[in-house]
Amino acid sequence: MLLPLANFYKIVFGQWLHNFYQLLNFNWLKLLFRPLVHYQFTIKKIDRKLENRSKEGCKRNLVVDRIRWMLFLSFLKQMEMPFRFINGPSSLPCVFLSEPGGSSAQVLLSGGQVVSWKNEQGEELLFKSSKATGKSPRTSFKGGISVCFPQFGNSGSLGHQGSSSSKLWSLNNCPLHLVPTGSPSSVELILKPTENDIRIWPRSFELRIHVSLGSGKLTIVPQVKNTDSKSLSFTIAVHNYLSVSDISEVRVEGLETHDYLDNLLHRERFTEQADALTFDGEVDRIYLETQTNIAIIDHEKKRTFVLRKDGLPDAVVWNPWTKRLSDFGDNDYTQMVCVNSAASWILKCFFNGFSLLHRLSDYQSNLSRFVQKCKTAYCIHDVHCYDLVATGLPLITSASHPHSCPKLKEFFEDKMENDEESRGVSKKVENPYPYPLSVSVTSPTGSSGGLTRQGSITKNNNSACLCSPTTHAGSFRCRLHRIPSLQRTKSMDQDAHQQHHHSKPDPASTTQGSATISH
Numbered sequence: 001m002l003l004p005l006a007n008f009y010k011i012v013f014g015q016w017l018h019n020f021y022q023l024l025n026f027n028w029l030k031l032l033f034r035p036l037v038h039y040q041f042t043i044k045k046i047d048r049k050l051e052n053r054s055k056e057g058c059k060r061n062l063v064v065d066r067i068r069w070m071l072f073l074s075f076l077k078q079m080e081m082p083f084r085f086i087n088g089p090s091s092l093p094c095v096f097l098s099e100p101g102g103s104s105a106q107v108l109l110s111g112g113q114v115v116s117w118k119n120e121q122g123e124e125l126l127f128k129s130s131k132a133t134g135k136s137p138r139t140s141f142k143g144g145i146s147v148c149f150p151q152f153g154n155s156g157s158l159g160h161q162g163s164s165s166s167k168l169w170s171l172n173n174c175p176l177h178l179v180p181t182g183s184p185s186s187v188e189l190i191l192k193p194t195e196n197d198i199r200i201w202p203r204s205f206e207l208r209i210h211v212s213l214g215s216g217k218l219t220i221v222p223q224v225k226n227t228d229s230k231s232l233s234f235t236i237a238v239h240n241y242l243s244v245s246d247i248s249e250v251r252v253e254g255l256e257t258h259d260y261l262d263n264l265l266h267r268e269r270f271t272e273q274a275d276a277l278t279f280d281g282e283v284d285r286i287y288l289e290t291q292t293n294i295a296i297i298d299h300e301k302k303r304t305f306v307l308r309k310d311g312l313p314d315a316v317v318w319n320p321w322t323k324r325l326s327d328f329g330d331n332d333y334t335q336m337v338c339v340n341s342a343a344s345w346i347l348k349c350f351f352n353g354f355s356l357l358h359r360l361s362d363y364q365s366n367l368s369r370f371v372q373k374c375k376t377a378y379c380i381h382d383v384h385c386y387d388l389v390a391t392g393l394p395l396i397t398s399a400s401h402p403h404s405c406p407k408l409k410e411f412f413e414d415k416m417e418n419d420e421e422s423r424g425v426s427k428k429v430e431n432p433y434p435y436p437l438s439v440s441v442t443s444p445t446g447s448s449g450g451l452t453r454q455g456s457i458t459k460n461n462n463s464a465c466l467c468s469p470t471t472h473a474g475s476f477r478c479r480l481h482r483i484p485s486l487q488r489t490k491s492m493d494q495d496a497h498q499q500h501h502h503s504k505p506d507p508a509s510t511t512q513g514s515a516t517i518s519h
């Protein structure tokens with residue numbers, strides 16, 4: 001009841017009155033959330049029963065999951081939320097977000113995965129494998145966006161991509177309000193380790209993911225809270241499977257001159273020489289400390305995704321090409337590219353509780369600046385507020401408030417300066433990408449920056465050339481005119497880096513190294 005009314009006020013009286021209205025209703029909202037607390041009690045009882053069952057050797061089955069789901073729905077009926085529930089893939093409980101512009105997103109409670117993000121025209125922007133096996137929640141859906149925690153990739157002892165995407169997340173009834181909630185449609189999920197998980201990885205934490213949908217923009221904020229008195233070490237990534245028309249016509253910009261670790265060559269370190277990354281074979285790379293914005297340009301669809309990642313320094317680019325994968329259809333690789341934001345350093349939370357890497361005010365002003373700049377682009381917006389500190393950075397043991405610690409302050413200031421630079425604030429370039437950031441996917445006549453583009457081609461018209469008309473080094477060349485990949489240059493400071501942060505697990509994680517989460 002509240003949300004339609006709030007929207008009505010918003011339309012009729014404008015944003016300020018809408019905010020006022022929401023403020024007035026704050027206490028009512030709290031009351032409405034109460035049934036959820038009761039729900040959680042009931043869920044805990046079920047969880048205990050499940051624990052007992054698993055001790056007896058029984059596995060959690062779909063019927064139990066469905067009972068939980070129905071119970072959950074009945075509680076939800078008692079309250080209004082800024083989203084609604086639908087049946088997701090394999091009938092799993094799924095949060096449905098929509099916004100007045102007509103775009104929508106779906107978030108699965110199982111795995112905390114964003115399984116769909118559709119634009120105003122109803123076109124799917126996220127990739128979904130055609131060959132999901134459906135045998136478990138983990139395999140019922142391959143693609144979308146998920147959080148890899150407490151480890152991404154195979155970089156540690158905790159199993160491929162950590163375990164967070166195979167767990168059942170709960171709705172968080174006490175969102176942290178760390179993120180600006182301009183979007184009327186958002187949800188926050190929370191994952192806490194069960195007793196079973198703790199047996200495998202003896203760490204206590206809370207992993208939250210805040211997903212909000214705006215016009216042409218999906219914002220994902222993962223947050224990690226150390227609820228232990230011991231330090232918590234982890235790596236993390238937001239794994240984005242983007243849907244593209246044809247991988248051969250895609251290029252990724254924003255990675256030039258950055259060093260990367262090549263997962264296909266035992267993480268050997270190279271420097272990116274090309275102006276843009278194009279694909280003509282398998283790619284699996286971790287680009288280190290990249291700039292904040294990365295553009296994924298789909299020439300055939302004339303569509304640009306902008307991945308903006310704050311707080312997560314690295315970017316992973318992956319396409320398996322023709323490699324056989326059990327959960328990928330034969331030609332699925334042509335329609336996807338993963339560009340993930342990640343922290344490949346081992347991050348360490350030293351103290352119990354939350355602290356922010358970015359001061360909230362900085363974050364908010366950066367956000368609005370960015371939103372203004374890319375009004376209608378599809379921006380995936382990952383902001384990672386973690387409970388610090390990365391190995392290799394000054395160790396901060398008592399910074400419960402970022403402003404109170406001079407070292408942390410210094411770090412913020414440096415970071416803000418770099419961010420300013422990387423966002424090109426001083427350079428007055430409005431739209432550096434060849435296709436307009438307003439993504440008119442249906443229009444074949446996109447142009448920008450004075451470049452004239454050729455018309456869109458269809459799949460049947462394979463002989464059409466999509467090369468950029470420019471001729472400088474790095475100008476886009478379509479698959480018909482692409483020259484073999486550039487000779488890669490080994491990074492100058494490879495040895496230094498290897499000694500520095502990637503090869504050395506920190507002592508805390510070594511002590512937990514005997515534990516393995518299998519997947």
Ligand SMILES: O=P(O)(O)OC[C@H]1O[C@@H](O)[C@H](O)[C@@H](O)[C@@H]1O
Pocket residue numbers: 153154161239263284285316317318338340
């Ligand atoms: O199987 P997932 O979790 O979807 O991950 C797929 C790939 O994701 C990429 O990000 C990794 O770099 C690859 O090594 C990995 O194989």
